[in-house]
Amino acid sequence: MxxxxxxxxxxxxxxxxxxxxxxxxxxxxxxxxxxxxxxxxxxxxxxxxxxxxxxxxxxxxxxxxxxxxxxxxxxxxxxxxxxxxxxxxxxxxxxxxxxxxxxxxxxxxxxxxxxxxxxxxxxxxxxxxxxxxxxxxxxxxxxxxxxxxxxxxxxxxxxxxxxxxxxxxxxxxxxxxxxxxxxxxxxxxxxxxxxxxxxxxxxxxxxxxxDLTALRLLVGWTGSPASTERLVDRVRMSEDDLDAHYARFLDDSRTAVEELVAAWDSDPATMLEIIRRCRRLLQKLGRLRGTTIETDQLRTLCDLSEASGAAGKPSGAGGGDCGIMLLPGDVSDDAVLATWREHDILRLDLRPHLPQTADTAGAVR
Ligand SMILES: Nc1ncnc2c1ncn2[C@@H]1O[C@H](COP(=O)(O)OP(=O)(O)O)[C@@H](O)[C@H]1O
Ligand SMILES: C[C@@](O)(CCOP(=O)(O)OP(=O)(O)O)CC(=O)O
The missing domain is CATH 3.30.230.10 (Ribosomal Protein S5; domain 2)
Structure with a gap:
């Protein structure tokens, strides 16, 4: 076998x-x-x-x-x-x-x-x-x-x-x-x-x-899984629809991700600022295309994160499913998790699965 x-x-x-x-x-x-x-x-x-x-x-x-x-x-x-x-x-x-x-x-x-x-x-x-x-x-x-x-x-x-x-x-x-x-x-x-x-x-x-050591990752599941294909269809629409707003979204997203890579694990404050920015980019994209990426529960998760000095955003297509939160060392999990429970956000107890072999760990293209 x-x-x-x-x-x-x-x-x-x-x-x-x-x-x-x-x-x-x-x-x-x-x-x-x-x-x-x-x-x-x-x-x-x-x-x-x-x-x-x-x-x-x-x-x-x-x-x-x-x-x-x-x-x-x-x-x-x-x-x-x-x-x-x-x-x-x-x-x-x-x-x-x-x-x-x-x-x-x-x-x-x-x-x-x-x-x-x-x-x-x-x-x-x-x-x-x-x-x-x-x-x-x-x-x-x-x-x-x-x-x-x-x-x-x-x-x-x-x-x-x-x-x-x-x-x-x-x-x-x-x-x-x-x-x-x-x-x-x-x-x-x-x-x-x-x-x-x-x-x-x-x-x-x-x-x-x-591996990320400067911030902790918490994952909250908000139920009501989304159909990713449907959301991508609505957001991406046709080639003709690559209008100025969408082009701007792509540029802003590229800048944010590149800055996040540059700050990766060495500058947690900048990483948190970028995650908050990424949340706002997704909100804007949702508004632009008339689709709900950040549902009420995901908004709660993100707002609670920001209010506590952490950063949160939907993960993936949104419309339900998971939100992520990155926490600096001085923010405790307990207070955050208690508020998640009040809002029926289920914590998924997940850790990174790190590369196992040289074949999968190398720099690749
Ligand atoms: N345990 C499984 N056995 C067989 N196919 C699976 C299994 N889990 C997922 N799949 C396939 O993946 C599809 C789900 O994909 P998708 O809706 O994109 O979910 P996800 O977000 O988890 O990737 C299923 O319709 C099925 O084709
Ligand atoms: C929108 C996307 O960029 C990310 C979707 O991520 P999800 O994690 O929502 O996807 P599923 O695993 O299929 O549910 C589409 C994509 O990259 O294909």
């Missing part, structure tokens, strides 16, 4: 802007995991997950042996990851084999509600990792990340992949996305091995940041 595990993630800054190629965001991988167990099978593949209430998803190969055909269920992150890895396996001339996957996730609560910790990314990263080992492909972390992003954009073409980078590399990272529309077109036209080294990846960067 092969077992792989991928961590969840949180956005610290730069969300929304990061969907535009080359615009930076900061994320952290967190110590809640999704686990995949793979066993060899005969005649068909099965995917077991509590997500699939109706029993396992099953798949077989078509007559040419290279394409997988999924029984009844919609094409999702798992089947997209299997499809791209099977293409690579075939390109390398390796014999096809069947396998069963068992998926267990800590990224939802027991009733299946997601916490916004990146379950789609974690499942994609963990399946790519499992198949890499099963077929002995010997992929690097960067190749696994790129394959996970290629799988993801076949399901969610606008996804930035920041969550995949955090889940693959671990720790705190600064991330910029490639042009996924071009990669999607390319991946349908040329072999996967060729897509993995295409110049389209040049603007995609994953830079590890040191």
């Amino acid at each position: 092969i077992e792989t595990r991928a961590p969840g993630k949180l956005y610290i800054a730069g969300e929304y802007a990061v969907v535009e190629p080359g615009h930076p965001a900061i994320l952290v991988a967190v110590d809640r995991y999704l686990t995949v167990r793979l066993t060899e099978a005969i005649g068909m593949g099965r995917v077991h997950s509590s997500r699939y209430g109706h029993g396992p998803v099953t798949w077989v190969r078509d007559a040419d042996g290279d394409t997988i055909v999924v029984d009844h269920s919609p094409f999702d992150y798992v089947t997209a990851a299997i499809t791209i890895l099977e293409r690579l396996r075939s390109e390398r001339g390796l014999d096809p084999r069947y396998f069963d996957l068992h998926i267990d996730s800590e990224l939802d609560d027991s009733s299946g509600r997601k916490f916004g910790l990146g379950s789609s990314a974690a499942v994609t990263v963990a399946v790519v990792d499992a198949l890499d080992r099963f077929y002995g492909l010997g992929l690097t972390a960067m190749e696994r990340f790129r394959l996970a992003l290629l799988a993801t954009i076949h399901v969610a073409p606008k996804a930035s992949g920041g969550d995949l980078a955090a889940s693959t590399f671990g720790g705190w990272i600064a991330y910029t996305a490639p042009d996924r529309a071009r990669l999607l077109a390319l991946s349908d036209a040329v072999p996967v091995a060729e897509v993995l080294t295409a110049p389209e990846w040049d603007v995609c960067t994953v830079r590890p940041l040191p």
Whole structure:
């Protein structure tokens, strides 16, 4: 049996802007995991997950042996990851084999509600990792990340992949996305091995940041998970809509994230000021597009943070899900957590998942 595990993630800054190629965001991988167990099978593949209430998803190969055909269920992150890895396996001339996957996730609560910790990314990263080992492909972390992003954009073409980078590399990272529309077109036209080294990846960067010690991270979950795709659609709209306000948002977000990287762990006061600024940028973006990124509970979380001398902001797409708070040493958790409880904000007890191997810890592009 092969077992792989991928961590969840949180956005610290730069969300929304990061969907535009080359615009930076900061994320952290967190110590809640999704686990995949793979066993060899005969005649068909099965995917077991509590997500699939109706029993396992099953798949077989078509007559040419290279394409997988999924029984009844919609094409999702798992089947997209299997499809791209099977293409690579075939390109390398390796014999096809069947396998069963068992998926267990800590990224939802027991009733299946997601916490916004990146379950789609974690499942994609963990399946790519499992198949890499099963077929002995010997992929690097960067190749696994790129394959996970290629799988993801076949399901969610606008996804930035920041969550995949955090889940693959671990720790705190600064991330910029490639042009996924071009990669999607390319991946349908040329072999996967060729897509993995295409110049389209040049603007995609994953830079590890040191562990954060100068500030503490608290995470509050406000329920009512958002549909990220829907929010991104509303905020990004069409290419024609890249108006002056949006361009300004992108510029301001880039400046803030770059300043945050420069101040990282060495200048906590500046870091707090930048997180507060990032909150306001997201508020402005929400107003501009008529969408609620900062819900009432997220506003409460952020206001309480600022009133106590800390800084808070929505994390990710907002509209619910998680808010983050960064606290300097002189602000106590207890007072803050008591007010969170009064407002039904659930503290998620999370710590950074730090890089485990030299392969995932290095400076990368
Ligand atoms: N345990 C799991 N088993 C199978 N697929 C999963 C699992 N967890 C998440 N997924 C996939 O990820 C999707 C959720 O993605 P999304 O709504 O973006 O949530 P998140 O914010 O947690 O990434 C699900 O619809 C499913 O396709
Ligand atoms: C808006 C975004 O920049 C960040 C969304 O982050 P979330 O953490 O909300 O995402 P999910 O894990 O899918 O719920 C879109 C993106 O980067 O793709």
